[in-house]
Amino acid sequence: MIYADNAATTKLDEDAFEAMRPFLLDEYGNPSQPYSFSRVEKKALRDARSIIASCIGALDDEIYFTSGGTESDNWAVKGFVDSKDSQMIITSQIEHHAILNACIAMERLGVPVCYLPVSGEGIVESESLQSSILKGTKLISVMLANNEIGTVEPVATLAHIAHEHGSLFHTDAVQAVGHIPVNVKTLGIDLLSASGHKFNGPKGVGFLYVKRGTKIKPYIDGGGQEFGLRAGTENVASIIAMAFALRKNCDRMFAVSKRLSDMERDFLQVLDQADVDYIRNGAERHIPGNINISIRNASGERLLHRLDLKGICISTGSACDSVNTQVSHVIRAVGVPDEYARGTIRISFGADNVKSDAFEVAKALIEILGKSETT
Numbered sequence: 001m002i003y004a005d006n007a008a009t010t011k012l013d014e015d016a017f018e019a020m021r022p023f024l025l026d027e028y029g030n031p032s033q034p035y036s037f038s039r040v041e042k043k044a045l046r047d048a049r050s051i052i053a054s055c056i057g058a059l060d061d062e063i064y065f066t067s068g069g070t071e072s073d074n075w076a077v078k079g080f081v082d083s084k085d086s087q088m089i090i091t092s093q094i095e096h097h098a099i100l101n102a103c104i105a106m107e108r109l110g111v112p113v114c115y116l117p118v119s120g121e122g123i124v125e126s127e128s129l130q131s132s133i134l135k136g137t138k139l140i141s142v143m144l145a146n147n148e149i150g151t152v153e154p155v156a157t158l159a160h161i162a163h164e165h166g167s168l169f170h171t172d173a174v175q176a177v178g179h180i181p182v183n184v185k186t187l188g189i190d191l192l193s194a195s196g197h198k199f200n201g202p203k204g205v206g207f208l209y210v211k212r213g214t215k216i217k218p219y220i221d222g223g224g225q226e227f228g229l230r231a232g233t234e235n236v237a238s239i240i241a242m243a244f245a246l247r248k249n250c251d252r253m254f255a256v257s258k259r260l261s262d263m264e265r266d267f268l269q270v271l272d273q274a275d276v277d278y279i280r281n282g283a284e285r286h287i288p289g290n291i292n293i294s295i296r297n298a299s300g301e302r303l304l305h306r307l308d309l310k311g312i313c314i315s316t317g318s319a320c321d322s323v324n325t326q327v328s329h330v331i332r333a334v335g336v337p338d339e340y341a342r343g344t345i346r347i348s349f350g351a352d353n354v355k356s357d358a359f360e361v362a363k364a365l366i367e368i369l370g371k372s373e374t375t
Contacts, residue, residue: 001311002357006350007147007175007290008315013200013245020202020241030233032225041236048243055250056192057183058209064226065239068206069174069195073098073141075208075219075230076170076191080139081111087138090114090167092124093333096147099172100329103141116142121283122151122334129158133165140169144192145176148330148346149282150290152180159188168214174198174206178249179287180257190214196242199249200351205238249351256351260289263349263358267291270362276369279340281331289349294336298343298369306368312361315346 003011029038031045046060053060066072077099081087091103093115103113116128124142133140140162145152159169170191176182177192178199184192192209196202210216222231249256268291271278277296295303300316307314316328327341336344347361 001313002353002360003313004347004349004353004357004361005313005315006353007150007198007287007346007348009197009203010200010350011352012197012202012241013248015248016201016241016245019244020237023237023240027236031236032223032233044236044240045234048239051243051247052207055182055246056177056194056209057185059212061227062184062209062212064208064210064230065234066206066208066230067204067235069096069172069193069198070098071219072193072195072206072208073172073174074102075216076193077102077106077139077141079216079219080168081106087136088112088114088134090116090129090132090137090140092116092118092142092153094118094122094146094148094330095141095143096172096174099141099143118333120334122146122149122281122330123283124153124158126154126157126161129161133161133167137162137165137167140167141172142169143172143175144182144187145173145180145287146282146330147175148328149292149334150175150286150348151283152176152285152287155189156187159190163188175287175290178246179253181253184209184211191216196238196245199246201242201245202238205235205242207242252351257288259355260349260353263353263355264289264291266355267347267358267362270359271366274366276366278343279336281334281336281344287348289353291347291349293345293347294331294340295343295345295369296340300342300344303343303345303365303368307361307364310364310368312364314361315348316344 027040029041031038031041049063050060053063107113114132116124118124142153142158144155155171162169168190171189172193174195177194190211195206218229220231225231278293281292304316331341331344
C-alpha cells in the first residue's frame with residue numbers, strides 16, 4: 001500500500017507511541033488528585049505543555065489541551081462573541097468546516113458573519129479584510145494553511161490589520177503545525193488551533209493556544225482542569241504522545257520539507273511527460289507534500305476508487321467531507337473551471353513516504369486515465 005493522504009491523518013510515530021505506553025498501562029493516575037500516585041501524571045502534563053509551547057513560541061500557560069482541531073476551532077469561534085452586543089465575526093470562504101459550521105451556528109444566534117473571498121490561488125488578500133472590518137468586529141479567523149489546496153495564508157499581515165481595528169485574530173493551524181515553522185509571537189495572533197493526528201500524534205487530542213491576557217469563555221463546564229477553562233480529565237497518554245510527535249516533527253522539519261518538495265516535483269514531471277491535462281491548485285507558498293490537481297473531464301471520485309484498487313490512498317478533498325461527492329467549497333471559491341473541477345484530487349505525501357511513491361502514484365494515475373478514455 002502507498003498512503004498518500006497525510007493531510008487527512010498521519011501515521012502515529014512509533015517513538016510517540018512508546019512515550020505514551022506507560023501512561024496507558026502503569027501511570028494511570030488522575031492528574032487532578034493530590035496523592036503521590038498522580039505526581040508522575042502531573043509532571044508529564046506540565047512537561048508536555050512546555051514542549052508544545054516551545055515548539056510554537058508560546059508560554060506554557062497559553063496552551064490548553066482539547067480533543068482535537070474541531071473542538072479548538074469551535075472554542076475559538078464561540079468563546080468571545082455575544083449576540084446581544086451585535087459583535088461580528090469575519091472568516092474566509094475556504095475555511096475548514098469546523099470553522100464554517102461554527103460560524104453558521106453563531107449566525108443562528110443572531111451574530112453577523114462575513115465570509116471573505118479568496119484569490120485564484122486561495123489567498124485571503126489584505127485589502128479584502130481591510131474593507132470588510134466594521135465597528136463591532138470581535139473576531140477574525142483565517143486558517144494558516146488550507147487543508148485541501150495547501151495554500152499558506154499571510155496571517156501575520158491579516159492579524160496586524162485585525163489588531164489595528166481592535167479585533168481578536170484566530171488561525172486554524174491544524175494543517176500547518178509540525179509541517180512549517182509556526183511562531184505565535186511572530187505571527188502576532190491571539191488564538192491558534194492544532195490537532196495531534198496531523199503531525200504523527202494520536203487521534204482525539206489537540207490544543208488551543210490563547211494569548212495570555214485574552215479573556216475566553218469556558219467551552220466545557222465541569223471541573224477545574226486546564227486552568228478552569230476546559231473541564232474533563234485530561235487524556236494524559238495522548239497529550240504526552242502529541243507533544244513528543246510535535247517536537248520530533250519540528251526537529252526534522254527542514255529535511256522532511258526538502259524531501260517532500262522533491263517528491264512533488266517528481267510527481268508533476270511524470271504527469272507533464274504524459275501530457276495529462278490538469279490544473280495545479282493552490283499558491284506557490286504551500287504545505288510541503290500537498291498536491292491538489294484538477295484533471296480535465298475526469299471524475300475525482302472515480303480516480304480515488306480506482307487508485308484504491310491499486311493499493312494507493314489519496315483524497316478528493318477534505319476527509320471531513322468525504323460523504324459529499326460534489327465539488328468542494330474550496331475548489332469553487334478559487335474558481336476552477338467546471339470541466340476541471342470534478343476531476344479534483346489531493347495527493348498529500350508525508351514523512352513516511354519515500355521517493356519512489358511519487359513515481360508509483362503518478363504512473364498509476366496515468367494508467368487509469370488512459371483506460372478511462374477507452375471505457
